[in-house]
Amino acid sequence: MKRIILSLLFAALCTCSFGINAVASQDDQVTITGNTITLASFIKQVEAQSHYLFVYSTEDVDINSKVTISPIRKTVAQCLVEALNNTNLKYVYENNYIILTTQSPEYLTVSAKVTDLETNEPLASASVYLSNRVISIVTNGEGYFQLKFPVKYIDESVIVSYLGYTSKGTSIRTLLSGKDNIIALKAIVYNLNPVHINISDGLGLVSQALAKISDNYPSHNMQMTSYYREMIKKGRSYVTLTEAVLDINKAPYNNYGSKDQIAIFKGRGSVDTKKIDTLFVKFRGGMKSALDIDIAKYPFLGVDRALIGNHYTFTKGQTTVIDGKNHHIVFFQQNPGDEQMLFSGKLYIEEKSLAITRIEFSMNVEEYPDQAIDLLLKKKPAGMKAKFLYAKYIVQYKEINGKWLFNYCRSELKFDSKWDRKLFKDTYTIVSEMAVTEYSDNDYKIPYDKRVKYNDITLDKVSDFKDDNFWEEYNIIEPEYSIEQVLTRITKQLQKREKNRL
Numbered sequence: 001m002k003r004i005i006l007s008l009l010f011a012a013l014c015t016c017s018f019g020i021n022a023v024a025s026q027d028d029q030v031t032i033t034g035n036t037i038t039l040a041s042f043i044k045q046v047e048a049q050s051h052y053l054f055v056y057s058t059e060d061v062d063i064n065s066k067v068t069i070s071p072i073r074k075t076v077a078q079c080l081v082e083a084l085n086n087t088n089l090k091y092v093y094e095n096n097y098i099i100l101t102t103q104s105p106e107y108l109t110v111s112a113k114v115t116d117l118e119t120n121e122p123l124a125s126a127s128v129y130l131s132n133r134v135i136s137i138v139t140n141g142e143g144y145f146q147l148k149f150p151v152k153y154i155d156e157s158v159i160v161s162y163l164g165y166t167s168k169g170t171s172i173r174t175l176l177s178g179k180d181n182i183i184a185l186k187a188i189v190y191n192l193n194p195v196h197i198n199i200s201d202g203l204g205l206v207s208q209a210l211a212k213i214s215d216n217y218p219s220h221n222m223q224m225t226s227y228y229r230e231m232i233k234k235g236r237s238y239v240t241l242t243e244a245v246l247d248i249n250k251a252p253y254n255n256y257g258s259k260d261q262i263a264i265f266k267g268r269g270s271v272d273t274k275k276i277d278t279l280f281v282k283f284r285g286g287m288k289s290a291l292d293i294d295i296a297k298y299p300f301l302g303v304d305r306a307l308i309g310n311h312y313t314f315t316k317g318q319t320t321v322i323d324g325k326n327h328h329i330v331f332f333q334q335n336p337g338d339e340q341m342l343f344s345g346k347l348y349i350e351e352k353s354l355a356i357t358r359i360e361f362s363m364n365v366e367e368y369p370d371q372a373i374d375l376l377l378k379k380k381p382a383g384m385k386a387k388f389l390y391a392k393y394i395v396q397y398k399e400i401n402g403k404w405l406f407n408y409c410r411s412e413l414k415f416d417s418k419w420d421r422k423l424f425k426d427t428y429t430i431v432s433e434m435a436v437t438e439y440s441d442n443d444y445k446i447p448y449d450k451r452v453k454y455n456d457i458t459l460d461k462v463s464d465f466k467d468d469n470f471w472e473e474y475n476i477i478e479p480e481y482s483i484e485q486v487l488t489r490i491t492k493q494l495q496k497r498e499k500n501r502l
Contacts, residue, residue: 024051024096026077026144032069039063042083046098050076056100061089069178077144081111082178095235095426110175111146114139114160117184124392125360125410126162126185127482131169136482140429141392141412148480163348163358164188164320164329188320202314202330206347209354210305216355216404217253217296217397224248224406225265225438225494227487230286230458231479233429239281241477242269242458243486244465245494246287248436249446250406253297260291261445262452266470267462270477281428284378285454287461290409290434293395296356297406301343311338317346322358323399326351334364341368341375345393355404356397363391376413389414389427400439408435408483433483437494 030049040063067083114126122143129136139145161167165185229243244267251258317329333344345361365372365388372388391413398407418425474489
């Protein structure tokens with residue numbers, strides 16, 4: 001049980017040199033006095049009411065220039081959007097600093113936070129894209145996004161969509177004005193004929209879904225090809241970027257003892273050495289962890305399936321439609337008083353088959369901070385303290401020929417690190433994604449010496465599989481693009497490989 005939780009996501013911290021960061025948040029509330037003020041006054045007021053400090057060059061930034069902002073209490077993020085997005089300045093958050101530079105006129109950036117309309121909870125991994133354009137990104141674990149696009153698209157709209165919610169469009173000019181930088185999505189509720197709903201309680205519904213796993217998922221080994229990528233950020237800057245094409249031998253779902261096997265076909269990675277100081281964060285076991293959050297294959301979120309009612313409370317929520325099929329939504333949370341750190345989230349269960357088709361969940365790191373450190377950090381230098389802010393996951397399945405197949409997963413972990421005797425801290429975010437591109441009923445056992453292990457660090461491992469010819473003109477790793485956009489760029493290479501295998 002502990003191995004399953006451990007394999008979900010953990011990092012290895014190695015000592016190099018260490019940077020500094022203050023306790024700052026984009027959600028800090030500030031009130032700027034004066035409608036039209038100098039940039040210098042704006043900077044002074046934000047610094048006085050938040051933990052941020054501004055960094056800029058007086059040769060590039062005219063602090064005597066005027067900015068316009070309404071005198072209403074708002075977040076730091078909203079203030080920056082309203083005051084600066086109509087100027088030639090751009091800004092990035094680097095730990096406790098806001099760095100101002102001149103912005104290239106051919107590109108603009110809009111940012112906002114995506115939330116649930118009813119609960120105001122942030123929606124992580126919501127899709128954000130420019131209407132009619134192949135420009136997209138997803139929100140982070142706190143619901144924020146920053147979308148960069150050519151200035152010629154300024155008259156178009158940004159569309160935000162999330163499974164189970166009504167999509168919403170907002171004009172770019174509105175976002176640039178700072179008037180609508182909280183985008184609230186409304187949950188879709190379908191009032192279905194009660195005769196279709198056989199189970200009213202959440203635990204009963206989930207129990208039946210788990211009992212039908214052998215019917216709904218493959219009972220034989222399958223061969224899969226997948227695209228995988230990892231991104232580690234320090235503050236808002238990327239430190240490491242890694243991507244790979246993987247071969248997967250997926251074990252049958254009716255045999256708990258059988259394990260998935262992974263091998264790297266092609267891969268590459270990069271490290272920004274300028275961003276590395278005393279702490280170099282590496283993600284250990286990411287490729288294996290991506291498959292271990294397949295809850296239909298492995299024990300249900302850290303507990304035996306027969307004991308889920310002892311550890312979790314399940315609540316049946318609204319019903320929604322996904323790809324033309326009715327789905328029950330079941331929310332779950334860890335029972336109070338449980339000594340072991342577990343999870344909370346929601347399941348999507350297809351109405352007729354009772355197949356679990358998607359799960360969104362978070363590890364309860366806030367309630368169990370010490371256990372989070374023990375489970376999620378493989379190594380920690382002496383004298384360094386860490387605090388996990390969140391650990392969030394998504395798993396999605398795809399129906400093919402009447403069976404539901406593992407199709408996509410995403411993990412995002414964020415934590416603060418701080419050395420003893422220092423006032424400042426750094427914030428690190430680790431994101432990993434895997435998307436399956438090809439399925440086959442072939443059963444090819446991957447040789448043991450070629451399999452990816454739990455201790456493997458992807459950044460180190462992919463160096464043995466570098467092949468610039470495979471990536472062709474797609475010669476740089478672009479983390480700001482959605483995984484769908486990346487897949488369209490390498491589709492030709494993947495198709496060529498599949499033909500050669502036939």
